[in-house]
Amino acid sequence: MDIFALFSTRVADALKSLYPDVSAELLARIVVEPPRDAGHGDLSTNAAMVVAKPLGKNPREVATALAARFEGDADVTSVEVAGPGFLNFRLALPVWHEVLRAIAAEGADYGRSNIGKGERVNVEYVSxxxxxxxxxxxxxxxxxxxxxxxxxxxxxxxxTREYYINDAGGQVDVLTRSALLRYREALGETIDIPPGLYPGDYLIPVGKALADEFGASLLDKPEDEALALAKDRVLAAMMELIKADLAKLGIRHEVFFSERTLHGQGGDIDTTIDWLREQGMVYQGRLEPPKGKTDLDDWEDRIQTLFRATDYGDDVDRALLKSDGSYTYFAADIAYHRTKYMRGFKHMINVLGADHSGYVKRLQAAVKAVSHGEADIDVKICQLVRLMKNGEPFKMSKRSGDLVTVADVVDEVGPDATRFMLLFRRNDAAMDFDFDLVKEQTRDNPVFYVQYAHARACSVFRVAERDMPGVDLSKAALAAAEIERIETPDELELVRLLAAWPRVVAGAAAAHEPHRVAFYVHDLAAAFHGFWAKGKESIGLRFVNADDPMLTLARLALVDAVRQVLVNGLQILGVTAPEELS
Incomplete structure (x- = not known):
């Protein structure tokens, strides 16, 4: 039950009855949301201001007429016209009681929706x-x-969750050379790892595996032949290492797409470039030097094969071939995203690191071009994370071997804290990850605060079993509770927050912003902890009152609703909801 969606429909129907000529496009722009000031009511809508100008009417005139349509509505206690034409609704108690009944009935599906209508979405992340x-x-x-x-x-x-394996660049050769040094080490040689190679100990078992398979035979082969034999094995070992790291966080992918499959005669890049030429999207020309940049190492003043990226919203056209005749990274990007479109994805989301902020427009141009505008892509940039411990930042460098791995972080604080803290901030904002904070059991630690709310809700039921032995606390009993007993302002504050969950999750999905879910469950936890604290001070607000078992059952239904919604939110975030905390 989404009361905001429900009233959006009812407001639109009322407008349609008042003004039959109002268009569906205008009605779709109507928003029903909580008012900025809770003192103004329960719901607020901009409906009158959306339709007034196209109808040639004054917004307050439309708002007044619309308000009259809700007079006598059993679900509405009052409707007020505010400001330039906002409508503020106050809802009757039975509406909030229906919210609790809906949560009890829908359980894990409360807040789940079909706004996606089964449309296919490719989410590419990590890579x-x-x-x-x-x-x-x-x-x-x-x-x-x-x-x-x-x-x-x-x-x-x-x-579809997808991982793009960057296995076609020169860094793979550097990796393989580094592993071959560890191979020599495994055969008993004393090695010295020169600058530019990877010195990390994680390559020691890879070198040993090569020694076990090939013995000393690779030592007698030319370097290019040894590299060719070892490369696939080294890559496979690294991918197993990465998958193991991801598993520590409960992360999985359905598709692992190899960049190397795009290259080679007749590969997807070849066919894509040929197709782009046929479509008139490629031409021979010169690029202007980048504006405002003094480092022009990546720019060449020569005739080049260029993609008409500016025709599709990019700032500049993009080179497809390097001076040595090999393809640019962007050529591979175009081919890769064309494969996504040809696999049936008209909606794509790419999650990239902070150093890829300049890729947004070019990827949008590529997807628009290869799909003739049928597909879209949202590029989400994740800003840097600075690890803090004992007041000092960690430093990491994959080449130096001094790196902080996923396994290090998870072993230190656990997967729940790692996931929640990284989601408890917008992805496009830089953040500090404070090891000391995430191990505290205080309200300042967001993940503890939310998980403690769930554990506290579970503890309320244990108290009820202790103080009211023999009372039926089953789901059926809670569903049959006298929900009408929930009527105090403190109780209704919780219910209003629970009612907002479907709207929050729908908005988060539409905006591709999972941090909204983290913010919401934290707010819900805070409201629940606040109610619990008031019950410590006032007997009348306690969840469990052995002298009034029917009120207790009603309040336990409220507690169970809070518990359920916390679970629903935490499951989206990939965080557990423990029943007890040590």
Missing amino acids: ANPTGPMHVGHTRGAVFGDALASLMEYSGYDV
């Missing part, structure tokens, strides 16, 4: 270079992408 274990710089995008995929599924989309 770290397979050159070592995942470090915390990848972790934020991994957690964000995984939570976003869950959010989209919860909202009725058919989601």
